[in-house]
Amino acid sequence: MSHTHNDTRTAAIDAILARAPVLPVLAIERLDDAVPLARALVDGGLPVLEVTLRTDAALAAIARIAAGVDGAIVGAGTVLTPADLDAVADAGAAFAISPGATDALYTAAARHRLPWLPAIATASELMRGLDHGHRRFKFFPAEAAGGAAALKAFAGPFPQARFCPTGGIDQASAPRYHALSNVITVGGSWMVPKDAIEARDWPRITALARECGAGQP
Numbered sequence: 344m345s346h347t348h349n350d351t352r353t354a355a356i357d358a359i360l361a362r363a364p365v366l367p368v369l370a371i372e373r374l375d376d377a378v379p380l381a382r383a384l385v386d387g388g389l390p391v392l393e394v395t396l397r398t399d400a401a402l403a404a405i406a407r408i409a410a411g412v413d414g415a416i417v418g419a420g421t422v423l424t425p426a427d428l429d430a431v432a433d434a435g436a437a438f439a440i441s442p443g444a445t446d447a448l449y450t451a452a453a454r455h456r457l458p459w460l461p462a463i464a465t466a467s468e469l470m471r472g473l474d475h476g477h478r479r480f481k482f483f484p485a486e487a488a489g490g491a492a493a494l495k496a497f498a499g500p501f502p503q504a505r506f507c508p509t510g511g512i513d514q515a516s517a518p519r520y521h522a523l524s525n526v527i528t529v530g531g532s533w534m535v536p537k538d539a540i541e542a543r544d545w546p547r548i549t550a551l552a553r554e555c556g557a558g559q560p
């Protein structure tokens with residue numbers, strides 16, 4: 344693969360992820376929640392959304408948000424296979440994120456039009472991703488895999504790599520990641536509590552989203 348293609352891919356991911364300090368990770372059970380939930384987050388200053396493929400409603404939710412929520416940039420999470428990559432692109436996702444990476448996904452993504460963010464948890468996984476020409480990665484599961492200290496340590500040997508840490512992060516721990524130069528944005532679900540979605544308490548979710556941006560440059 345050419346350098347130009349890799350640089351273009353890196354720039355495409357940066358252009359999306361750098362738009363907000365936090366990337367909400369959503370598991371949408373009721374399809375009718377998709378649009379109001381996305382609107383609540385956009386209103387709270389978090390326009391970039393990761394809808395995980397963990398629920399039956401996920402693909403339709405992505406399609407509805409892509410078509411119906413002004414200002415939202417909706418991507419897909421829990422992309423496990425090349426078939427998932429095709430499915431989320433067809434649904435209208437603007438990007439795709441995986442909780443890890445496989446050779447099959449690296450190969451498929453290299454030919455795919457959709458910007459894709461593979462995940463790593465260790466230096467060796469990161470080196471494999473760099474070998475495939477990637478420079479941007481999800482760091483998952485962030486808190487369990489060493490937290491901000493691990494990402495800070497990656498900056499030494501891997502200065503070209505930047506990350507979206509996700510997994511176990513909350514409002515209290517997010518600043519430790521935001522303080523690192525190799526963090527683009529921080530992913531998580533703390534601003535979308537299950538009980539708030541269940542109760543359709545969209546104002547509460549907007550308020551929690553606003554707190555994610557408070558104190559950000």
Ligand SMILES: O=C(O)C(=O)C[C@H](O)[C@H](O)COP(=O)(O)O
Pocket residue numbers: 368395397420421422440441442483509510511512530531532533
């Ligand atoms: O489903 C995927 O593709 C994942 O990678 C997992 C999610 O990103 C994390 O589970 C979100 O983390 P929490 O903020 O701890 O909820």
